[in-house]
Amino acid sequence: MRRTTTLTLLLLAGTGLAQPQEPSRVTIIYDAMGVPSELERDWGFAALVEYNGRRILFDTGNDAEILRRNVERLGLDLSHLDAAVISHRHGDHTSGLSYLLEVNPAIRIYTPLEGAFFARGPLPEGFLVPDPDVPPDMRYFGGHVPEELNDRRSYIWDADFVTVTGTTEVFPGFYLLTTRSEKPGMRDMNEVSLAVRTPRGLAMIVGCSHPGIETILEEAARIDTRIYTAIGGFHLVRTPRSDIQATATTLHDMFKLDRVAPAHCTSEPGFAVFMDRFGDRYDRAGVGSVIDLP
Numbered sequence: 001m002r003r004t005t006t007l008t009l010l011l012l013a014g015t016g017l018a019q020p021q022e023p024s025r026v027t028i029i030y031d032a033m034g035v036p037s038e039l040e041r042d043w044g045f046a047a048l049v050e051y052n053g054r055r056i057l058f059d060t061g062n063d064a065e066i067l068r069r070n071v072e073r074l075g076l077d078l079s080h081l082d083a084a085v086i087s088h089r090h091g092d093h094t095s096g097l098s099y100l101l102e103v104n105p106a107i108r109i110y111t112p113l114e115g116a117f118f119a120r121g122p123l124p125e126g127f128l129v130p131d132p133d134v135p136p137d138m139r140y141f142g143g144h145v146p147e148e149l150n151d152r153r154s155y156i157w158d159a160d161f162v163t164v165t166g167t168t169e170v171f172p173g174f175y176l177l178t179t180r181s182e183k184p185g186m187r188d189m190n191e192v193s194l195a196v197r198t199p200r201g202l203a204m205i206v207g208c209s210h211p212g213i214e215t216i217l218e219e220a221a222r223i224d225t226r227i228y229t230a231i232g233g234f235h236l237v238r239t240p241r242s243d244i245q246a247t248a249t250t251l252h253d254m255f256k257l258d259r260v261a262p263a264h265c266t267s268e269p270g271f272a273v274f275m276d277r278f279g280d281r282y283d284r285a286g287v288g289s290v291i292d293l294p
Contacts, residue, residue, distance in 0.1 A: 023050040024198075024293045026205065026231055029070050030061030030096070031263055034286025035137045038073050040066045041287055043140075044092035045233055045264040048076060049205055051196050051293055054171055057084040057107075058194055058205050058232075060096030067096035070287065083170060084109045087207025087232075088191040101159055108160045110176055112190035129237075131268035137286055138271045164192045167223065173197035177219050179211040193220070200258060200294045201226030208233040208265050213247065217255050227255050228294065231285060233264030234274075244270050248277040261285040 028034070030046035044062030048055065057078060061067045071078055078100060084107050087093055100107065128140050136142065167177040175195040193216050194205040202224050209216055213234045217227055230251065236244050244267075251257050262274050263285035275282045283291045 022053050024052075025050055026203075026261075026291045026293065027074065027076070028263065028285050028287055028289045028291075029074065029076070030059070030067060031285070031287040032140045033138050033142070034288050036142065037288055039070050039288045041141055042066050044095070045087075045207060046093075046096060047205060047231070048078075049194065049196065051198075051203075052173060054082045054174060055080065056174070056194065057081055057100065059085070059087050059093040059207050060100055062092040062095050064096045064099040068099045071099075074288065079103045081107055083107065085176065085192060085194055086111045087193065088112055088189060088210060089114045090208070093207050097159075106160065108162060110162050110164050110170065110192060112178055112192045113163050113165055114190060129268060131272045133272040134268050134275070138275075138284065139268060167219070175202075175220075175223055177216070177223070179215050179219050181210040181212075191216075195220050195223055196293065197224065198228055198294045201228035203228050203293050204230040204232075206230060206232035206234070209235045214250055214255075217251070221255070227257055229257060229259040229261060229283070229291075231261040231263065231283075231291060234262050234266040234270060236270035237265050237267045239267065239270070241269055241273065244273045245277075248273050252277055259283055261289075261291050 027048045029048060030042065030044050032041050032043045034041060042062050046059045046061040046067060048057055081104060084100060086109060128145050130143065164176045164178050167175060169175050173196060176192055177195060178190050178192050181189045181191065189210055191207060191210050196203040202220055204220055204227060206213065206216055213230060220227060236247065251260060259281045260274055260278050261283035262271055285291060
């Protein structure tokens with residue numbers, strides 16, 4: 001497992017003075033699994049991407065107050081961001097916007113092409129199938145799922161929203177790309193993903209991968225055929241294990257990812273399959289995890 005817990009110190013040649021190196025990492029702020037800590041686990045996803053001096057918040061989780069508490073407990077500052085990204089319209093990715101806009105009302109927020117944000121309501125049956133092959137910190141809610149689990153409702157806010165309609169380089173080396181789901185129940189839903197160019201290829205940050213993680217990576221390969229890692233939800237809930245294995249093989253053999261960090265809606269069976277397929281190149285992405293980027 002590769003984690004960063006403190007800033008690496010870079011010794012400046014000839015001066016003897018230690019200066020903090022700019023972070024190159026993704027911090028998972030919101031998810032339903034993770035090592036037990038003071039952080040709260042809840043269904044949803046949010047991550048802070050820090051690279052080349054840029055700070056981008058990707059998604060905002062399912063509950064603004066949980067997001068607030070996790071941000072404070074992690075010692076993060078969302079009042080100083082270069083941008084925020086909302087991957088798609090579901091409440092478990094958008095509901096923390098009220099907290100974000102409270103602390104950073106002028107932030108530019110990139111969103112998919114949608115008519116409105118809305119909540120899904122209760123999670124569909126079979127979303128949280130347990131898997132005995134995953135370690136305790138990869139179990140949703142530590143294996144004790146609340147009896148009632150709903151997406152919080154999201155609203156339209158007056159903010160600096162920018163609609164992403166095609167692949168766009170928003171900062172040097174930072175790309176937003178959009179794909180559309182063709183899956184039943186999610187058909188025609190657009191989803192935005194973030195690609196960060198690193199010396200070893202693109203680091204992909206994804207929300208739920210409703211269009212399919214393979215489809216998202218195909219679009220990313222138009223930017224750079226080298227893809228270093230994919231971090232976020234792969235949406236393999238209610239997916240036969242054979243199909244999960246096929247997806248893991250595609251990412252490993254066809255896209256040749258160096259690493260993966262499945263999170264959120266990947267499912268416990270999905271975690272187990274990817275851990276087996278990628279071995280020590282699997283990064284655990286539960287709430288509080290810090291994943292280094294090259």
